[in-house]
Amino acid sequence: MGELKKVRPSHRTENIAYAIRDIVCVAERRAEQGGDLIYLNIGDPIQFDFRTPPHMIEAAYEAMRAAHTGYSSSLGVPEAVAAIRRKARQKGIEPYEILVTNGASEAIDFALSALVNKGENVLVPSPGYPLYNALLSRLIGEARPYALDEANGWQPDVDHMARQIDERTRAIVLINPNNPTGAVYSEETLRQVIALARAHNLVLLSDEIYDQLILNSKPHISPAALDPELPIITFNGLSKCYLAPGFRIGWAVVSGAPELVEDYTEAMRKMARARLCASHPKQFAIPSALEGDQTHIQEAVSKLRRRRDLTVERLNAIPGISCQRPDGAFYAFPRLEVPVYDKDFAIDLIRETGVVVVHGSGFGTLPRTPHFRMVFLPPEDVLSEAFDRLESFMRRYA
Structure with a gap:
């Protein structure tokens, strides 16, 4: 019998990357060392104070009960x-x-x-x-x-x-x-x-x-x-x-x-x-x-508007950061007005403050200026704490 060899993955997988999840590895290492984390990296409303509408859950359960x-x-x-x-x-x-x-x-x-x-x-x-x-x-x-x-x-x-x-x-x-x-x-x-x-x-x-x-x-x-x-x-x-x-x-x-x-x-x-x-x-x-009932969308939009406004106001008040106002979804994409590689910035931010964001270059090669993506899904008090940490970090970083 021949000697067993390591299984080689296909070439088509070599350039596959998903920065939104990949950055979590850095956060996990901070958590292992006892540090706290504020997750602003992934667009999952259920991780915060949003809930799937009950009538949708019931519809799925009723379908299961109906075989x-x-x-x-x-x-x-x-x-x-x-x-x-x-x-x-x-x-x-x-x-x-x-x-x-x-x-x-x-x-x-x-x-x-x-x-x-x-x-x-x-x-x-x-x-x-x-x-x-x-x-x-x-x-x-x-x-x-x-x-x-x-x-x-x-x-x-x-x-x-x-x-x-x-x-x-x-x-x-x-x-x-x-x-x-x-x-x-x-x-x-x-x-x-x-x-x-x-x-x-x-x-x-x-x-x-x-x-x-x-x-x-x-x-x-x-x-x-x-x-x-x-x-x-x-x-x-x-x-x-x-x-x-x-x-x-x-x-x-x-x-x-x-x-x-x-x-x-x-x-x-x-x-x-x-x-x-x-x-x-x-x-x-x-x-x-x-x-069915669309109340949850109205409530979500109302919360997101308040959190968007807080996000834009706080980000633009931090020296070294500027942010265009997002008009939809629940993401902001601030620009770093300092000479830095955005992935290094995101990693340092996580390690030092526990605020988890995603480096802008994880979303494509353009623009060539440094950015990061954050979600504004969390409640205002959580966002405020994240911005306090970010502001303190930027004073040291810049």
Whole structure:
């Protein structure tokens, strides 16, 4: 018998990173040494004073009691699909197909895997949610960054986006509201991106998981409502607005001219069939979430506005830090006005103060100035304590 050798991982895993979770390793070492921690690194409302609405929990329990515990349709239970369709139409979107998935992340995986071949590229916002980069790395494709303009409230720089397109570009990703900046995109910006996608025959991937957590007076606009012909995949789910991240229920709404999207959609259906289905009983929480009592969203937005205002005020009062006002989601993306590598900053901040944030470079290569991301989900007293520690740290650090 031959000598056993170490198992070598595939090359496609070499560049996969997820800074939001990776930074926790530093925090755990501080905890092992007896230090306290204030977690501002991960967008899980349930870790703070937000709770999944009872009617959604009851809907999932009722489905289990009704024996909906076997496999479901691969695309989703009819009741859930119908509720998503009605919700999409309320936003002005006419769905061609709907796929219910294991979180919005699986929907994103399907959309990219069914589209991108080795060596092809997808334009991704930078800064942006790192899942897209990780998935494209696995597919041996290229996540090609386009800049968000900090001076313009982190709106996409459409001119830079246009310069990034070549003959191997397949799609443009929009995250709106944006993670990590909290920017909400204007109709003018969205129409410019749509025009670019049409000119180059690109698919638009629109991540709208925070679409009801809007902290200004402007409505959220879906690109698919602005162009019914362009192939657009709109992602959403129960994790953020509906405060149920652990349910792992999301969906993709495919829209566009049928003759343009039919083959692409069938490729995604194949992938859905291959993995059987999303969690059967928890899919029954979708109609309850989308069409039931919405009080929890109003309450969440009210709390988040107060915490956003406190966050922006305190950050901008700290020498060496500046922060644009986020208009959606629950993230701030402050800029460090000191000469520092942002990952070193985040690690030092955790080690010295216990305040856990994520370095901005973990969200993409642009901008090249140092930033960090923090959530403003915690109650005001916890945030105030975190800002006190950050202010003291900055006096020493600067």
